[in-house]
Amino acid sequence: MTNKLENVRNIGISAHIDSGKTTLTERILFYTKRIHAIHDVKGKDGVGATMDSMDLEKERGITIASAATFCEWLDHEINIIDTPGHVDFTIEVERSLRVLDGAVLVLCSVGGVQSQSITVDLQMKRYQVPCIAFINKCDRSGANPDRVVGQLRTKLGHNAIALQMPIGLEADFQGVVDLLSMKAIYFDGDNGESIRTEAIPENLLPEAQKRREELVDAATMFSDKLMEAVLEEKPIDEALLIEAIRKGTLERKLTPVMVGSAYKNKAVQPLLDAVTRYLPCPADVKNTALDLDRNEEMVTLSTDSSKPIVALAFKLEDGTYGQLTYVRVYEGTLAKGSVIVNSRTGKKTKVGRVVRMHADQMEDIEAVSAGYIGALFGIECASGDTFVSPGRNLTMTSMFVPEPVISLAIFPKDNKSQINMSKALNRFTKEDPTFRTHVDEETNETIIEGMGELHLEIYVERMKREYNAEVETGKPRVAYRETITQKAEFNYTHKKQTGGSGQYGRIAGYIEPITEGSEDFIFDNQIKGGAIPTQYIPACEKGFQQCLAKGPKMEFPVTGVRIVINDGASHAVDSSDMAFQAAARGAFREGYLKAKPVVHEPIMKVVVESPTEFQGAVMGLLNQRRGMIVGAQDEGLMTVVESQVPLAEMFGFSTVLRSSTQGKAQFTMEFALYRQVPQSIAEQIAEEVALRKKSAA
Numbered sequence: 001m002t003n004k005l006e007n008v009r010n011i012g013i014s015a016h017i018d019s020g021k022t023t024l025t026e027r028i029l030f031y032t033k034r035i036h037a038i039h040d041v042k043g044k045d046g047v048g049a050t051m052d053s054m055d056l057e058k059e060r061g062i063t064i065a066s067a068a069t070f071c072e073w074l075d076h077e078i079n080i081i082d083t084p085g086h087v088d089f090t091i092e093v094e095r096s097l098r099v100l101d102g103a104v105l106v107l108c109s110v111g112g113v114q115s116q117s118i119t120v121d122l123q124m125k126r127y128q129v130p131c132i133a134f135i136n137k138c139d140r141s142g143a144n145p146d147r148v149v150g151q152l153r154t155k156l157g158h159n160a161i162a163l164q165m166p167i168g169l170e171a172d173f174q175g176v177v178d179l180l181s182m183k184a185i186y187f188d189g190d191n192g193e194s195i196r197t198e199a200i201p202e203n204l205l206p207e208a209q210k211r212r213e214e215l216v217d218a219a220t221m222f223s224d225k226l227m228e229a230v231l232e233e234k235p236i237d238e239a240l241l242i243e244a245i246r247k248g249t250l251e252r253k254l255t256p257v258m259v260g261s262a263y264k265n266k267a268v269q270p271l272l273d274a275v276t277r278y279l280p281c282p283a284d285v286k287n288t289a290l291d292l293d294r295n296e297e298m299v300t301l302s303t304d305s306s307k308p309i310v311a312l313a314f315k316l317e318d319g320t321y322g323q324l325t326y327v328r329v330y331e332g333t334l335a336k337g338s339v340i341v342n343s344r345t346g347k348k349t350k351v352g353r354v355v356r357m358h359a360d361q362m363e364d365i366e367a368v369s370a371g372y373i374g375a376l377f378g379i380e381c382a383s384g385d386t387f388v389s390p391g392r393n394l395t396m397t398s399m400f401v402p403e404p405v406i407s408l409a410i411f412p413k414d415n416k417s418q419i420n421m422s423k424a425l426n427r428f429t430k431e432d433p434t435f436r437t438h439v440d441e442e443t444n445e446t447i448i449e450g451m452g453e454l455h456l457e458i459y460v461e462r463m464k465r466e467y468n469a470e471v472e473t474g475k476p477r478v479a480y481r482e483t484i485t486q487k488a489e490f491n492y493t494h495k496k497q498t499g500g501s502g503q504y505g506r507i508a509g510y511i512e513p514i515t516e517g518s519e520d521f522i523f524d525n526q527i528k529g530g531a532i533p534t535q536y537i538p539a540c541e542k543g544f545q546q547c548l549a550k551g552p553k554m555e556f557p558v559t560g561v562r563i564v565i566n567d568g569a570s571h572a573v574d575s576s577d578m579a580f581q582a583a584a585r586g587a588f589r590e591g592y593l594k595a596k597p598v599v600h601e602p603i604m605k606v607v608v609e610s611p612t613e614f615q616g617a618v619m620g621l622l623n624q625r626r627g628m629i630v631g632a633q634d635e636g637l638m639t640v641v642e643s644q645v646p647l648a649e650m651f652g653f654s655t656v657l658r659s660s661t662q663g664k665a666q667f668t669m670e671f672a673l674y675r676q677v678p679q680s681i682a683e684q685i686a687e688e689v690a691l692r693k694k695s696a697a
Helices: 021-031 055-060 087-099 115-126 145-154 202-222 224-231 238-250 268-278 415-431 453-467 534-546 577-594 612-624 653-660 679-696
Strands: 008-015 067-073 076-082 102-108 131-136 160-162 164-167 175-178 183-188 194-198 255-259 287-291 297-301 310-319 322-331 333-335 339-342 348-350 353-358 361-365 367-369 373-377 386-388 406-412 436-439 446-450 471-473 481-484 488-496 503-513 521-525 561-569 597-611 628-635 638-646 666-676
Touching: 008 021, 008 087, 008 115, 008 268, 021 067, 021 076, 021 102, 021 131, 021 268, 067 268, 067 353, 067 373, 076 268, 087 115, 087 310, 102 115, 102 145, 102 268, 115 666, 131 145, 131 268, 145 160, 145 255, 160 202, 164 202, 164 255, 202 224, 202 238, 224 238, 238 255, 238 268, 255 268, 310 415, 322 333, 322 367, 353 367, 406 415, 406 453, 415 436, 415 446, 415 453, 446 453, 453 471, 481 503, 488 577, 503 577, 521 534, 534 577, 561 577, 597 612, 597 679, 612 628, 612 638, 612 653, 638 666, 653 666
Parallel strands: 008 076, 008 102, 102 131, 131 255, 160 255, 521 561
Antiparallel strands: 067 076, 164 175, 175 183, 183 194, 287 297, 310 322, 310 386, 322 373, 333 367, 339 348, 339 386, 353 361, 353 373, 406 446, 406 471, 436 446, 481 597, 488 503, 503 561, 597 638, 597 666, 628 638
């Protein structure tokens, strides 16, 4: 490994579904000589793209799990993570962006900024990741890179500035004009590996000069020297221009835009140049950790390999030979034989095997130093854990994990499948924080929860293939929530007399909905004069919290409640923690049922792209599903309809949409918010819950 951190880039490739992320990564690996033949994403040649190593990924032509690799370009080491586009696998994007320094946002020159591009952009903002944009598929019919640059500005709020312009478009796409060197670049050979540089074609020169002026104008905001050169009308030095663009990119105040076609092997090499020129090296990024010895004081980490270790485990894979833990080292050097401490558990471990990943292949190495990404074998930990050298007590903030919105009951066919299913569930829940499982106490069914139908479908399929677990699934269930709509008072006394000491506790106060903020539960202790002794207050809070898992109305989790206790009574002998927990549970039931409880359901943001002639049919389908149309806009021959639809109504939507639009429409769906269920639907849900209980009994 090089010690020159300025020559290291940790980047992610993120985008909307089918924008060409994996195809682009495949070309990058080919041009950097990591692979010697280009394979197709759909796996038509029976091989599939390098980064899609799972059979399911090859068959479906989608990325399910983020894959890591590394390559070299112009003396720069580039660590790449190829992430999924489907919102169901959003945790893969989330965990990747948490540890990356920069990103390439891939956009389709026909589709432009689509719904998932907006989600990915929000994730980049959350982790302050600088990016460059690559407008792919310039060879496709309807390609319009200029429109996409406009959308980057209007829809995503980026200060997007084109560094290239295409030479021809659609079937006539031949190459690009580089606006920095003012040269035309063409890509010859079977795989576009021979780069030919020529003068800009005469017909494109006026447009190229105009765009270069725009580029220089945008870059002057980040360089006083460049500003002086422009004002004095001196020739603009290319190196000065690159330096200014880099500064703007690192501050996330400028987004350089490249154009090309990964599938047609055009303009991928200049994108690699842009990655090395404009995206940050590990030393350019400010990383912080919390010092647990100093009341979680914020500490800035330096990318110094000689310091004690600070590393973050951001992804786990449980394989045949034990757990593989992907780590990003922020400080120090993680070497074979190093002793590390998991700051969450305090457990000490000796590092056995250190590897670097290339998709599903690995390469043994001696150490991973600060600023690099590697993987460890045989280390027990959870996703998001921090490893430190003994004597340090730091922890890094973990990634944002969204809540599951859909669940499914699964049933093993026989005893062998039951054992294999348990093994699979243990592995999947460990690897993926958005995939959860539990056993329903009443029905004794195994329930799996996730981010969408595709998410759960993939895991069920993996159970069958990888673990030989024959399982059947029940109907998908929606993750409903309960909450209250008004304030209600409670005054409950728990009294129980048996032989010996009894139980006694009285709690009074009120319960009300939380109107501001996104907190699920607030406990407010307003007891004065010791009406309830201080030592029993935590027991009261615990009792109330126990009631939140299953609401008294329909046994869905309760959210958005504030409980205030302001009076009570205790007994010198009969009061105890147990008595006050029981009193809190009784008080909750009493107050909750008076506070007009309602059921909330997850509402999804559904974006449908369809040919304009089917716009009416699409809107009709969404309206039938209790959908609310938020907006519709024409983009060339296509219409994009954005709507909010209850998740309960979206099961099987893809089949209906395909048959109504001759297979020409596609949609994306992601969680938006929770909203109250109409009374008629609430009654139906109540009937379903009652039936389920009855069949379980």
